[in-house]
Amino acid sequence: MKTYLLLLSLIFIQHNAQAQQEINFKTIDVIKSEDSNPNSLVSLKDKAYFFANSGKNYSDYYLWNLDKNSKKIEQSNFTVKGNYNKVSFIGNLDETIYYVDENSYDNKKLYLLSETNGEQNVLSNFTEFNILQKQPSFLIISYVQNKIHHIARLTSTGIEELINTNDDSLKNQVIDNHTIYFVSDLKVIKFDINTKIKEEIIIPAGSEFEQSYYTISQNLFNGNIYYTSLNKTTWQRKIIKFNIASEEFETLNLTASNINNFYSTTNFAVFTANNINYKIDKNNNIA
Incomplete structure (x- = not known):
């Protein structure tokens, strides 16, 4: 046993030494200020962009860029400015940064920044912004604008x-x-992002799905979508399984309330309902 542990220790030490040689960390002083708190690092080509204050006014945050080769830090040519946690990066698409300006709750703004096309305000006056799906060259996003719920491709x-x-x-x-x-409206709407064709699948009687309770969700596992239904006569809730391939519905025999914290992996999914944790395996067994 001692020999086995020693071998494990030696393997760990060797691996760690190799990792240190490969990583070779370096520290760079960003801005000389006690109040400075750089955040939201995004890497594009030979520059890394981040928000930080100027060291003069804690509330004013600007966009800075770090040249990866020269290690020189400069305030960016872009006019981005805001308060801490009010302007933040979300990420990058190709060589373009996208971020949301939340300085005004009623007038959030979505920007694109690139060295080629400069600064573009592509969306304004929205709330409840969410990223639904990430692909290498685009995002599927949702937002609310003038009480209308939208899904769009960015x-x-x-x-x-x-x-x-x-x-x-x-x-x-x-x-x-x-x-x-x-x-x-008692239908499952099926919308193809590429062709923009919309189909309606009628929900069987007795499975009146609750529509307005949820925030953004992804209750999908193994080709099935899991919904909560609400019987407005008895006010009891059920969990319904909808099979994408067959377009069939199945009521599950579970003591259920609303589905919360749905999380799926390749081999299983877990969720919470009525203060009970459930697990679904690839054979659709629920425990």
């Missing part, structure tokens, strides 16, 4: 509207590859 060149509703039905959506599924 690329490095701008934003493309896909579908919208004037109720809360899009809040409880699932994206499977290039298809969006959501419930509206």
Whole structure:
């Protein structure tokens, strides 16, 4: 046993030494200020961009860039400015940064920044912004604008509207590859992102799906979507399984309330309902 532990220790030490040689960390002083708190690092080509204050006024945050070769730090040519946690990066698409300006709650703004195209405000006056799906060259996003719920495609060149509703039905959506599924008016709506073709699947009687309770969700596992239904006569809730391939519904024999914390991996999914944790395996067994 001691020999086994010694071998494990030697392997760990050797691996750690190799990792240190490969990583070779370096520390760079960003801004000489006690109040400075750089955040939201995004890497593009030979520069890394981040928000930080100037060292003069804690509340004013600006966009800075670090040259990866010279290690020189400069305030960016872009005019981005805001308060801490009010302007933040979300990430990058190709060689374009996208971020949301939240300085005004009623007038959030979505920007694209690139050295080629400069600074573009592609969306304004929205709330409840969410990223639904990330692909290498685009994002599927959702937002609310003038009480209308939208789903759109964001690329490095701008934003493309896909579908919208004037109720809360899009809040409880699932994206499977290039298809969006959501419930509206006792139907499951199937919307193809590429062709923009919309189909309606009638929900069987007795399975009245609850539409407005949810925030953004992805209750998808093993080709099935899991919904909560609400019987408005008895006010009891059930969990319904919808099979994407067969487009069939199945009521599960579970003591259920709303589905919370749905998390899926390749081999299993877990979720919480009525203060009980459930696990689903690849054979669709629920425990």
